[in-house]
Amino acid sequence: MSGFDACDSFLADCPARLTVELIADKWTAVVLYGLSKGPVRHGELLDLIGGISRKVLTQTLRRLAAHGLVRRHAYAEVPPRVEYELTDKGRDLLPIIESMREYGMQWLNADGACTSAAA
Amino acid sequence: MSGFDACDSFLADCPARLTVELIADKWTAVVLYGLSKGPVRHGELLDLIGGISRKVLTQTLRRLAAHGLVRRHAYAEVPPRVEYELTDKGRDLLPIIESMREYGMQWLNADGACTSAAA
Numbered sequence: 001m002s003g004f005d006a007c008d009s010f011l012a013d014c015p016a017r018l019t020v021e022l023i024a025d026k027w028t029a030v031v032l033y034g035l036s037k038g039p040v041r042h043g044e045l046l047d048l049i050g051g052i053s054r055k056v057l058t059q060t061l062r063r064l065a066a067h068g069l070v071r072r073h074a075y076a077e078v079p080p081r082v083e084y085e086l087t088d089k090g091r092d093l094l095p096i097i098e099s100m101r102e103y104g105m106q107w108l109n110a111d112g113a114c115t116s117a118a119a
Numbered sequence: 120m121s122g123f124d125a126c127d128s129f130l131a132d133c134p135a136r137l138t139v140e141l142i143a144d145k146w147t148a149v150v151l152y153g154l155s156k157g158p159v160r161h162g163e164l165l166d167l168i169g170g171i172s173r174k175v176l177t178q179t180l181r182r183l184a185a186h187g188l189v190r191r192h193a194y195a196e197v198p199p200r201v202e203y204e205l206t207d208k209g210r211d212l213l214p215i216i217e218s219m220r221e222y223g224m225q226w227l228n229a230d231g232a233c234t235s236a237a238a
Contacts, residue, residue, distance in 0.1 A: 015223025016148045016216050022227070024143040029135045089226050096218045097135050103215060104134025107208050108141070 019096070022067060027052055027060045029097050032086065035070065036094055039085040069093065138215070141186060146171055146179045148216050151205065154189065155213055158204040183209065 023029055027049070034040060034048045046057055061084055064070040069090030075081040086094075142148055146168070153159060153167045165176055180203055183189040188209030194200040205213075 014149055014152070014220070015227060016152065016220035017145070017223075018227045019219035019223040020139075020142055020148055023139055026136070029139050030133055033133070033135065092222060092226065096215060096222060099215045099218060100138035101133070101135035103211060104136075104138040107211065108134060108137045 019093075022069075023093065023097070025060070025063070027056065028064065029100070031057070031060050031064065032069065032090055032093055033097060035084060035086045035090070039073065039083040041081065041083055045084070064090065138212075141188075142212060142216070144179070144182070146175065147183065148219070150176070150179050150183065151188065151209055151212055152216060154203060154205045154209070158192065158202040160200065160202055164203070188212065 023032075030049050030052075031045065034045050040048070042054075042057065042061070045061075046052065046054060049057070052060075061070060061072070065072055065084075067089075068087055071085050071087050073083045073085065075083070142151075149168050149171075150164065153164050159167070161173075161176065161180070164180075165171065165173060168176070171179075180189060180191070184191055184203075186208075187206055189203050190206050192202045192204065194202070
């Protein structure tokens with residue numbers, strides 16, 4: 001935690017807070033999570049993530065792509081195939097999300113869909 | 120990242136997302152950060168955190184206390200002294216906030232008030 005000492009005053013645009021904003025959206029963490037194992041198609045993500053609508057998933061993926069966290073690949077096939085994958089910038093968020101998952105299980109009595117991990 | 124494999128589907132109440140909600144408020148990360156070195160008085164926090172108003176700091180501290188992240192100590196002195204300190208539950212968020220600070224400096228071109236740490 002040496003970084004703390006270098007920071008004697010904090011502003012609202014502190015780097016930690018900008019990162020919070022990046023992942024504060026309701027679906028960001030779970031969508032990044034869903035992309036963590038490799039490229040995935042829109043429909044596969046839809047099946048993977050409980051409770052998200054097709055429209056909201058599309059909006060979330062667009063926002064993540066605009067922030068450079070996700071890359072969209074459209075393959076010129078019949079029928080057309082579109083896949084999404086994490087960029088390096090997106091992948092670097094995964095350890096943070098994983099730490100937050102562990103914190104949630106320890107302190108927030110949360111197991112959600114991850115009951116097997118919590119057992 | 121072994122936890123990922125245990126989780127085949129994700130819901131909105133995934134533990135990671137509950138943790139995101141806990142720290143998503145604009146001031147939570149910086150206030151926890153400001154308490155990281157030990158008990159601090161309200162006025163000291165106000166000086167430490169740029170841009171926060173007295174009222175918003177009070178509201179934030181109340182919310183953090185309600186979530187069990189911060190403890191309030193009122194000393195029966197003249198003049199009365201009130202200090203705030205992190206609980207274990209609050210302290211366990213610090214490594215996550217520190218990881219987010221590092222991420223922000225690497226990927227979001229953020230240095231904010233932490234220019235000496237970014238140098």
